[in-house]
Amino acid sequence: MLDEEYLLWKPESPDEELFQFAVENSPHTTWKVIIVDDEKTIHAATRKALSGFSFEGKHLRFVSAYTREEAKQAIFRHPDAAVILLDVMLNGEKAGLDVVSYIRDELKNFFVRIILRTGQPQEAPEEVVIREYDINDYREKTEMTARKLYTILTASLRAYRDIMLIENNKRALERILASSSSLLESQSMHKLAGRVLNELTDILKLNTTRNRGTLSGLIATKDTNGDFYVMTATDNYGNIVGQSINQVFSACSLEMFRKGHTSSTEYHKFFCSKHGHETFIYLEGVGLIDDWETKFMEILMLNVLAAIDNIYLNKEIEETQKEIIFTLGEFSEARSRETSYHVKRVAEYSRLLALKYGLPEEEAEIIRIATPMHDVGKLGITDNILNKPGRLTADEFEIIKSHGMLGYEILKNSNRTIMQAGAVIALQHHEKYNGEGYPQGLKGEAIHVYGRITAIADVFDALGSDRVYKKAWPLDQILAYFEKEKGQHFDPVLVDIFFANLPEFLEIRDRFNDPASQV
Structure with missing residues (x-):
């Protein structure tokens, strides 16, 4: 039949x-x-x-x-x-x-x-x-005759099967070669996982000798606590990205998966990179999997594991760079005897203001990381001027004002995005919207938005903190100052955004509070 x-x-x-x-x-x-x-x-x-x-x-x-x-x-x-x-x-x-x-x-x-x-x-x-x-x-x-027709059709189907096997192998290899370099260039684990899930399902769809319906599945990776969390999943799994894999499978099921137990409709496997990063792949609706499909999926995963190691290595390097940048910023502030959390608060204020202004998450994060270097030029200012408790002379003030240009000179030659952002911030965070700031006397939007954002974050924190030359201002006095200087010292649009979201800025202040400096 x-x-x-x-x-x-x-x-x-x-x-x-x-x-x-x-x-x-x-x-x-x-x-x-x-x-x-x-x-x-x-x-x-x-x-x-x-x-x-x-x-x-x-x-x-x-x-x-x-x-x-x-x-x-x-x-x-x-x-x-x-x-x-x-x-x-x-x-x-x-x-x-x-x-x-x-x-x-x-x-x-x-x-x-x-x-x-x-x-x-x-x-x-x-x-x-x-x-x-x-x-x-x-x-x-x-x-x-019926016998001849049977023989001819058998021979023809055998040839077709073998031709399609070769063609599927060719296409799968082409997909792997095409994706290998881009996989290794991936900077985000979530983006990498999404691409890998697409590549795996596409390889399985190449096999036209098998009737497969809708393929679905997920990819999870082990975190530092030893638990697997979902990096990417098809739509039918709902909103489980970022959640523990235990939300999908029981501990018993995972143990069965590790032992290789499977059904006729699914594919799952644990992969471990040479640096010990473990990834779990689960696919449904695949039916029986041919040997060539298994081999090509494993070849793809070798490239993926290399990409995962690359991402973790880059992440470790990036975290080290962030730590160095933050430590450098803290050291420059410590020389001027400023509060211990000043750098962290200014960084968080700047990120929040950037997001509220409408900058992308990625750019706001760059500002957060770069902002701690806004006063790095103070490393070139002598202690007797930097920590002078009384009023500075005109010459001393000119020396203090040079810290913006000094910071720019320290950072400008790096081709790293964060360092370039830091150079702009160091140079321009003392510019004023009305053109009366320093060191270049820039006016309005000629001042880079990074500089305009940091100016508000830096002054807000400086006014609310004890310094060698002053006591912290109360909050109402700080807000009155910002209202007065809107359009003069500060970008009026950014000041309005700051006022509209004041509770969130105060939450940051309280979270990283210096007890002696609370306003």
Whole structure:
């Protein structure tokens, strides 16, 4: 009994659909065979002869066409057909040869096995057809007994299977080669995981010899606590990204996965990089997986594991750089005997203000990391001026004012984004919106937004902190000062944003509070 049968009939009107599908649902995958002949008895005889046929556990599904045009539409609509039994003569013409040319030359389908059948061999001599047309077999209808048809179809399906295996291997390898360099360049674990999940499902979809429905799954990685958390997942899992994998699987299930137990519909595996970073992949709806699929998925994962190690290494380097930058900022502030949390508060204020201003998360983070270097130029100022308790002389104040340019000179030659941002902030955080600041006397939006943001964050914290030359101001006095200096010292838009989100700034102040400096 056939798993599924496609019937094609001639339309009685132009508006009538050309194809009609009579479908019997079946759990089995099938081989699709197109029968092209203008005699209905040939179709019936072919179906009857092959009614019990199976190859590698899969039955047949038929598509019938009776004219040249129907044959072209059939092969166009069914590019996954494995075999086409094609009559040379259709309605008195050698139209079957035209169909061969259409398949190979126009559609560029070199996978389907074409078996020419003819009842009039004198109209298309075998030696000519074999030489001039890309077909795979040529048979006279008189010799196409049920036994011969069975043999020919078995040989053709075996060839098709092997050709598709080679093609799938080729495509999978091309995908892996194309993705390898970009995977290694990935900077985010979540973005990497998302790409990997797509690559894995795409490799599985390459196998046209297997009927697979919607593929779904997730990728999880082990955190420092030894628990796995979900980095990426398909939509049907809901919003589980960032959550523990225990929200999806029980401890017993995970243990079974580690032991290699699986079902016929899923794929799962734990992978461990050479630096010990462990990743878990789970896919559903895959059905049976061929050896070549397993090998290519594991090849892809070798590249992925290298990318994971690369990300963790870059992350470690980045965290070290952040620590150095922050320590450098703290050291420069410590020399001027400023409060211990000044650098941290200014960094957090700046990030918050950048986000409220509308800068992207990534850029706001750059500002947060770079802001601690705003006073790094103070390393070039002598202690007797930097920590003078009384009023500075005009010459001393000019020396103090030079710390912005000194900081810029220290940082400007780095090609790192954070260092470049730090150079801008160091140079411009004492510029004023009205053009009366220093060192360059920039005005309005000629001052980089990083400098305008840091100016508000720095002054807000400085006014609320004890210094060698003053006591901390109360909050209402600080807010009155900002209202007075809006459009003068500070960017008026940023001041309005600051006032509109004041509770969040005060929360940062309280979280990193110096007890003696609370206002």
